[in-house]
Amino acid sequence: MIAYVMACYIILVCNLTLINRPHHSVLAARFAFPEWAYKPESSPGSRQIQLWHFILELLRKQEYNDVIAWQGDYGEFVIKDPDEVARLWGARKCKPQMNYDKLSRALRYYYNKRILHKTKGKRFTYKFNFNKLVLVNYPFIDMGSGRGVPQSAPPVPTGGTHFRFPPSTPSEVLSSSEELRSPGVFSTVARRMARGSVSDCSDGTSTNSELEEAAGADERAVGPDRAFRGLLAPRLPHEPMFRFYGGHPNPAGLARPAHRVHPEPLSPFPVSPLPGPGGLLGPTLSPALSMTPNPHLAYTPSPSLSSPMMSSHFSFNPEDMKHYLQAHTQSVYNYHLSPRAFLHYPNIVVPQPHRPTPEKPATHHLHGPPMPLSLSQQPGAGEDGHPSPFKFKLQPPPLGRKQREAGSSLAASSSSNHSSSFTGSGPIAGSALGGAPPKIKVEPVSDLSEEDVEVTDISEEDELNQNSEDEEGDMFPHLARSRHHHLYNGSSSSPSAPPPPHINPEDDPDDDEEVFKTPATPPPGSGSSLAFPLIGLKTEPGQAGPVSPGGTRCIPLKLRFKRRWSEDQRMEADGERDEAEDKKVRAEGEEQEDGKRDGEEDNGGGRGVILGLMLPPAPTQRRASSELHRATAQLSLENTGC
DNA sequence: TCCGGAAGAC
């Protein structure tokens, strides 16, 4: 347990450190699959290399260009030699009987998972659904912003502003030597694959051999376990803990300062956003570890591991925790975990993967995952507060302003206090809150009718922000889905109807099944944003949150934060914020004054706040941080009261 | 050539 806690702590620290890196936002423009994405371990439930990993591997190998190669559309590839590909795959999997028929069946299996889809009308041509792929593995990539992927690509048939393949030649795929120099992107992949394949049948397929060769001894030594251990090792805060995609892996498998790896020529995968210590995404750790943090946010694919964090004894500042939680949340989403996973953080409103709003500079998004943490509407969040995408029911009604203010004096408390508050929110740490059970109950609203929770008007902002690439936007299928239904295959979609700039007209029909619904945000200017009922959050009358002894219902943390923040904002009226923000904030403030609005409004009417991503500019951030601290402290007290 | 169900291995 201790080790676990330690690891979590380290991750958080690391994240924090990374988050503060100024250049993140800028670099986030490009990213590549994190190395771990290629690791067998990266696929929960699978111990062996996965076919799509293998495909990617082949695609990146110049020598296999005659066998399989990227083709035209973003993420599209053609199997030039099905038999050979099958043979290679079979060799890798020790399935001598493998053939294209079987292989293709496996590929079709990906259809359902939306990792891949067939390019209709083109023989042996498939297309990766990067939205899915990337988002699944890169929870923090803001696909919506369209920055996650190369945007220079030609328009996708679907009409979205899609990523494009770099114009470069396929042959440009990283050469072995290049890989050695910049192993960040794929080199380790190969190694991992080799390791992951772990096939007893060391048949010397060219691929296998190659991969095996590629596998450095050091690399092998760095298993997930190892990596994990590494995390536990003392480390300088500023030292990147994780290898980022695009970064040079060090023997320990940890990130180290590395130069940016250029994107693969035809590869749909952008390069690491982080020029320095690592890419934006792409922690070395496999999701399997449930501790894959990214520079911006702690990435915790598995709530199981992360949950304990909430009850840890570490004192993190609210921001850290916020990031962590965001990451966690994101993980839940990415892994299609039940929203119940969030129950671990009773006081926390579940964030949702989010798309940047038009108002927000893209850079903000780059900072972190597109999931706003209700925990504290960040400064940016407050303005852009994105509705919680999750269908959760917030039960507690808003707290009285008085009450909130009452605790403000304590707000300035130290970080330890914050941590305690956070901790308290955790199931285990319930005691921290005076032993009182969490007052805020966050529940999945899956049972709720979508109508109840979802506002059709997926915020246009969202759409606007959303990457046009959304053609396959699996991550946010729920978003805009109601409005846009595009043909899944680019071929089918009509290019003639390109969406307005930034607007993502397409939503992958395939995504219909997304588990989580994204609350819709009111159309900009509608003014309903404020009135907007809690998006994604629903207060159930019957399930009203716990009532304080005094009969006062507890206000969701999120709401409290938001309100508090709003208040601060108003009070400070610093004017630093741009008008738009001010406006919004004020609106919120007014709303709050209303005293009638409940936490649901918090979602800011879909203002697209991305806590993780939208770290405010340095100055603002600082202030926000302090506010958060205060708020946290206050909330802590409040919760206790509840 | 492609699809997808079904059963089963791991």
Added chain:
DNA sequence: GTCTTCCGGA
């Protein structure tokens, strides 16, 4: 969970 294998159908 991720294929692998088999197979009928389009």
